[in-house]
Amino acid sequence: MKLFLLKRLATLVATLFGASVVVFLVLEILPGDAAQMMMGPDAAPEAVAALRAKLGLDRAPLERYAAWLVGMLTGELGTSHAYGTPVAGLIVERLALTVPLALMAMSMTVVLALSAGVYAASRHHRLGDVGVMGLTQVGIAIPNFWFAILLILLFAVNLRWFAAGGFPGWAEGAGPALKALVLPAVSLAVVQSAILARITRSAVLDVLREDFVRTARAKGLSRRAALWGHVLRNALVPVITVMGLQFATLLAGTIVVESVFYLPGLGRLIFQSISNRDLIVVRNCVMLLAAMVVVVNFVVDVLYAVIDPRLAPSDA
Amino acid sequence: MSAPAIPARPGTAAFARRALRHPSFMAGALLSALVVAAALLSLVWTPWPPGDIDVMRKLQPPSAAHWLGTDAFGRDVASLLLAGARNSLLVGTVAVAVGLVFGAALGLLASARRGWVEEAIMRLTDFTFAFPALLSAIMMTAVFGPGLVVSIVAIGLFYVPVFARITRGSANAVWSREFVLAARAAGRGRLSITLEHVLPNIASVLIVQGTVHFALAILAEAALSYLGLGTQPPQPSWGRMLNDAQALLFQAPRLAVFPGIAIAVAVLGLNLLGDGLRDLLDPRLARRR
16 A cells, blocks of 8 residues: 555656646747737837846746746745736635635535435436436536526526625635635536536446345345445445546636636636736646646545555556 | 458448437437538528627517527627537537547557557656646637637647547557457557557547547537637637626526527537447447446
8 A cells, every 4th residue: 555655646746747847838938938928019128128037038948947846846936927916825815715616516516416326326217317317418518607607697687696796705704705606616516516426326336236235135234225335335436536537627617617706716817817918827827726636636546545445456 | 361350340221220219329419410500501591690790789689580689799699609500510520630630649559569658658648637628728828819729729639648548548458359469460560450450449439539529629619718718709609609698697698598508409419429329339338327
């Protein structure tokens, strides 16, 4: 298990390193003169030269890359061109919205998907199964930002239960802040849970055919107890794999959904920074999101080994 | 010496008979055909010119003249929807083609060469997975500016590692089959085995995955256009229409409904088609479902 963890940790570091090279190449080297790009084609040459010097673009690319890596490790991410404030502070401020939103959406996804998936599997080929599977097909086909707009139409425009967008901030209290995140989280969760419910159903059906389930039932265990006590745990491996992959989609989804609800989160910061040509902010935000995806996949790999120890040595 | 025969596949007529009886395939094929028909029709005819702006007739409700009403610029919504189908299909086709051609080539190479080549290609795909399609598209638009071509290339590039992994996984399974071992024993080269035995045997997997990723590309393009990073005006796009509609939710909520339905129909059709094809092309999977 130790060797397995060490190997996975080495892969994690290598992947983060590779991702940082991609981000640096695309956002720092590919644009050619980043200072010119940030200031636009009509900027005065002196102003561009000043920004170039300020950003350290006159240094060798390798030196700049090394400085960025060290900056990421020490939290010194530079200063935003558009906001004039440290990038690290900006990101932390925006994460205070995006992280709770992503966690809320993921929790809703898991509850919805596991309930729907297990229910459908337990009613295999009956009306409940067909109904749930039909709904999940529709759920997968709906873009989350459209679903978000429909939620605004129903709950903000017609029923007026929620605001159509905006975020009061955590200083106003947890209640109003969480209320502002409910519709965005639901719009992310419903689409994600449609995919996960199908995986759950199929994994549960596979396990239901195993001998140990028949034995458990033969020993007098109720169908419900066998399903939730034995079957679900054994069906979790593929479910957790997809959950890990979905977290990446969910993070990307927050970029769009934050725009629909005008939420000042990390996604909206990236989006605004692209409009402002603030490449320093875009670079660090994209790297952070990529790192989150990689770390979540690492956690999923480790979780495999905890749920099913047979997977650890065979993979190590 | 010719290699031993590949296990026989059912004939086209038998496949068509099974396809006609498969509800998911038929529903998917019908919905997809509807979207393709809309795109083709818009090339020769739309009720009104899609880009025709006339503020005098703005925000009109559905009528005989404007079946789905008009938007804030007086453009005919039905015409915009028909023309928007073209964009979605273009994005899906090119993005999947880019991902499939380069990804399958890398996957086949990894599978045929094994060793360090396979290791290098797979590690390369590992860290590109850190960038979901939308994130890689955002990176590209940050550098090259928003636009349809940039979003197509970004989605296509994201698909390269996806298809490389799928191809390599399926191809490895074929390389361990007896008929491939026999071909190798007969002295056939890796390239010839790849083209004559491996590729035909993984084609069904690639077709199914291509269909599913076509749908995902439509969703990604719609999201990018909604954000203003994809298709730019005056080109009609379903995602862009939703963005315009959001500003008018209180005055004309219907404008936010039709483009969403169009995206959902296109994606649902392709997903059902993919499900159906998977069942029809690999009956072993169908039995497990």
